[in-house]
Amino acid sequence: MVLDKNSPKPLYAQLEDILRTAILNKEWEVNHAIPSEIELSRMYSISRMTVRAVITQLVNEGMLYRVQGKGTFVAEPKISTKSLAYMGVREQLERMGYQTSTRLVRFETVRANAHIAGKLGITRGDEVVFIERVRLVEGCPLSLHLSYLPKAMCPSLTEEYLETEQLCVIVEKQFGLKAAAVSESLESVLATEEEAELLEIDRRFPLLMLEDVNKSPVGRIFEYSKVLFRGDKIKLHFEYETK
Numbered sequence: 001m002v003l004d005k006n007s008p009k010p011l012y013a014q015l016e017d018i019l020r021t022a023i024l025n026k027e028w029e030v031n032h033a034i035p036s037e038i039e040l041s042r043m044y045s046i047s048r049m050t051v052r053a054v055i056t057q058l059v060n061e062g063m064l065y066r067v068q069g070k071g072t073f074v075a076e077p078k079i080s081t082k083s084l085a086y087m088g089v090r091e092q093l094e095r096m097g098y099q100t101s102t103r104l105v106r107f108e109t110v111r112a113n114a115h116i117a118g119k120l121g122i123t124r125g126d127e128v129v130f131i132e133r134v135r136l137v138e139g140c141p142l143s144l145h146l147s148y149l150p151k152a153m154c155p156s157l158t159e160e161y162l163e164t165e166q167l168c169v170i171v172e173k174q175f176g177l178k179a180a181a182v183s184e185s186l187e188s189v190l191a192t193e194e195e196a197e198l199l200e201i202d203r204r205f206p207l208l209m210l211e212d213v214n215k216s217p218v219g220r221i222f223e224y225s226k227v228l229f230r231g232d233k234i235k236l237h238f239e240y241e242t243k
Contacts (some may be wrong), residue, residue: 003044011046016054018044023063023074033071034064062235078235091166098137105198106132107159109151116148119213119224127151131162134198137233141199144228153177153222167223177222179214186210188231199230206231 003014019034028034037055041048055072058064065075110130117124131147147167149157154175161170171177190204199205208229215221 003046011044012050012054015040015044015046015051016057019054019058020063023058028074030074030076033073036071076233078233099139101136101139102163103134103136104131104159104163105134106130107162112148116224119221120148120150121221122150129154129157131159131167133162140233141201142230142233144195144198146226146228148224149222153220171222175222177216179223180217181215181219183213183215184210189228191228195228199228201230208234 001018003011003018005011007014022028022034034040035043037048037051040046040051040055044051055064059066059072062075062078064072066072108130109127112120112122112124112126112128114124116128117126120128122128127150129147129149129151131145131149133145133147134141135143135145145167149171154171154177157171157174168179187209189207189209191199191201191207193203195207196203196205199207208231210227210229212223212225212227213221214223214225
């Protein structure tokens with residue numbers, strides 16, 4: 001494909017369309033290098049500065065990534081999911097055809113510190129069930145899930161089924177706890193050493209942290225959760241109706 005210099009569409013926009021189409025059509029495999037700036041400049045008879053600007057745009061969109069001294073490579077497409085208030089991550093991924101699995105890291109009863117007590121609306125020192133799990137997609141760690149539930153509201157909860165069923169399904173079946181209202185917040189954080197090890201990334205790697213507080217139909221808080229998503233693997237989609 002060549003650039004049409006007589007077209008009203010700018011040359012940089014034409015080149016961007018060509019490269020974007022090549023990536024989407026998988027003409028270059030994921031993690032494989034695309035032609036260099038010099039090669040693209042020669043192929044399309046366009047300035048190297050324009051080529052660099054187009055590549056930078058696609059890097060910013062997450063379609064490409066640069067490795068210093070080696071070149072520019074095709075990025076792995078991010079998984080697009082909706083917020084957890086809409087549907088659990090695992091269910092969304094499986095509906096999209098991904099193979100998922102869960103690895104239980106910790107299941108224990110702890111005493112609530114001031115932060116956790118405030119989130120759950122309980123007294124500091126009250127017993128809380130703490131659950132830590134890693135969610136994997138196609139065998140690769142995608143997210144780290146930390147859940148806190150008041151022990152008094154799920155006294156007989158065990159670690160059974162936590163690797164095969166979603167926590168929300170378990171607590172609804174066993175204790176009748178279903179979210180009628182969800183308070184949700186999202187922010188970017190850097191991975192700690194422990195989080196990096198569990199997610200198989202470098203320390204201080206960028207993560208998306210989604211915090212949820214779930215309330216029952218009678219207004220009682222029964223879960224505070226924190227999910228840490230790998231920033232290079234996922235894109236969260238939010239949709240709201242305006243009145």
